[in-house]
Amino acid sequence: MCHWCQQHGDRDNRWYEKLDNYMFTRIFPEETEREKAKAQMKATFSETEWRYSDPEFIRNKRFLQDRASSGFGSQIVTKEEMLRISRLADEAVKREDSIMVVGHCPCRLVLEGVRDYVCIGFGMPVTMSMELGYGRLPNEGLTEYGGIEWRELRRDLRKGVKVPLKLEEAEGLIDEWEKRGLWHIVMSRGRLPLIEAICNCEKRYCTYWMNRFRSGVPEYVLKGHFVARVDPLTCLKCGSCWDRCQFGAIHYSATSDNVDIDATLCMGCGLCDSACPNEAIAMVPREEIPLAQNLW
Ligand code: SF4
Ligand code: SF4
Known part of the structure; x- marks a missing residue:
């Protein structure tokens, strides 16, 4: 809170x-x-x-x-x-x-x-x-x-x-x-x-x-009350989410072929979530993310 x-x-x-x-x-x-x-x-x-x-x-x-x-x-x-x-x-x-x-x-x-x-x-x-x-x-x-x-x-x-x-x-x-x-x-x-x-x-x-x-x-x-989290098992690596993030919180690593969301940069807008075609992103309450819970 x-x-x-x-x-x-x-x-x-x-x-x-x-x-x-x-x-x-x-x-x-x-x-x-x-x-x-x-x-x-x-x-x-x-x-x-x-x-x-x-x-x-x-x-x-x-x-x-x-x-x-x-x-x-x-x-x-x-x-x-x-x-x-x-x-x-x-x-x-x-x-x-x-x-x-x-x-x-x-x-x-x-x-x-x-x-x-x-x-x-x-x-x-x-x-x-x-x-x-x-x-x-x-x-x-x-x-x-x-x-x-x-x-x-x-x-x-x-x-x-x-x-x-x-x-x-x-x-x-x-x-x-x-x-x-x-x-x-x-x-x-x-x-x-x-x-x-x-x-x-x-x-x-x-x-x-x-x-x-x-x-x-x-x-x-102030940052929002939620932080985006990506599920690597359902992520298609399609790129729709990182195009939407204006805060530089989403990165794709070609080495590991993984999409990563930096919880410390995420503002909690949910734009990546609504753009994802495979429901691979969840908006998680900020207090559940230790790295981000005190970042407002
Ligand atoms: S919720 Fe907003 S700020 Fe956070 S990763 Fe998604 S688009 Fe970026
Ligand atoms: S929009 Fe969804 S499926 Fe596409 S890269 Fe982002 S998390 Fe993965």
Whole structure:
């Protein structure tokens, strides 16, 4: 169990398996706390893209460390976990009369100028960020969400019309993202343990991933709760898995004609598992692998 599960989970649930952690009103039960969170959201949500596009900031270790200590962070999960997470998010938004929306990845926009709709935001933070007026920002990256102009979306929300992403749509998207070879993270954007978004990433774009190394703070992207293990008896040595691993954890040795997964490098994304044509890979709980059990 990771330290976030110890702090924010319970006996039966990891931190991201607990419904309360998706609910703004449970994390901030008092009105004064909610107001404070709103103000903090206003201060930090808007800065994400312009700060990440500014080399001064992305190299500023102290800034990144302070940010992490204020509750920014994420953890890698498998597709199966991500599907369960989307169900919890859907349940939470129904209870809080909020919405789930698909949005573009800010990291890809900043680094490549590409709008790739591979993130899902949900809950009160999404609704409130619209109410706070982000459509007015000069930053074009935040002027729309899910292909809909913020202004229009806010206007509709004020009229009581909601433009939600349905659970079945979210599940279909997660499936597509897995096929594309994107790994999944569940994240908090400064209000840990409040879970506010899921992202589907690639190492070359993900600023959270880069921040893990720039800042030396692993909480930017914690390793997942599972580690991949290959069964040499069923492995066909076809190469599908090592093409999918973005973390250099899978190696083929021509000398021994064996596929090996380095448990110390495995992030637990499960992409190799879903690519294997012969079910030769199993995702094993991290605590069962002595070499990796304390690596997060
Ligand atoms: S070996 Fe690579 S692809 Fe497989 S779970 Fe680990 S990090 Fe993901
Ligand atoms: S994808 Fe499966 S069968 Fe192919 S090399 Fe990897 S573990 Fe072996």
